[in-house]
Amino acid sequence: MSDFDNTNSGALFKNDKKSGKQPDYRGPLNVDGKDYEVAAWLKESKAGAKFMSLQVQEKDSWKKDAPKKQPVLDEDFDDDVPF
Numbered sequence: 001m002s003d004f005d006n007t008n009s010g011a012l013f014k015n016d017k018k019s020g021k022q023p024d025y026r027g028p029l030n031v032d033g034k035d036y037e038v039a040a041w042l043k044e045s046k047a048g049a050k051f052m053s054l055q056v057q058e059k060d061s062w063k064k065d066a067p068k069k070q071p072v073l074d075e076d077f078d079d080d081v082p083f
Contacts, residue, residue: 007030007032008032009029009030010028012025012026012038023040023055024041025038025039025040025042026038026040029056035058035059036057036059037056037061038056039054039055
């Protein structure tokens with residue numbers, strides 16, 4: 001076990017498999033003992049200044065928002081189908 005305390009720290013890693021609107025960088029972030037995920041996009045302002053646009057969300061929050069799959073039960077099918 002590591003003695004490293006990662007509270008109030010984070011890291012960004014380059015997304016080498018980026019496609020579409022996926023972030024250029026992403027990584028973990030810990031704030032006051034709570035884990036988050038950070039995503040960063042490289043952008044350029046109209047004036048030509050380069051910057052990073054950031055998004056922070058709770059770790060695995062996308063799993064919480066995903067619709068739950070309902071089990072398919074035999075009673076749900078209509079038996080009047082002719083084939």
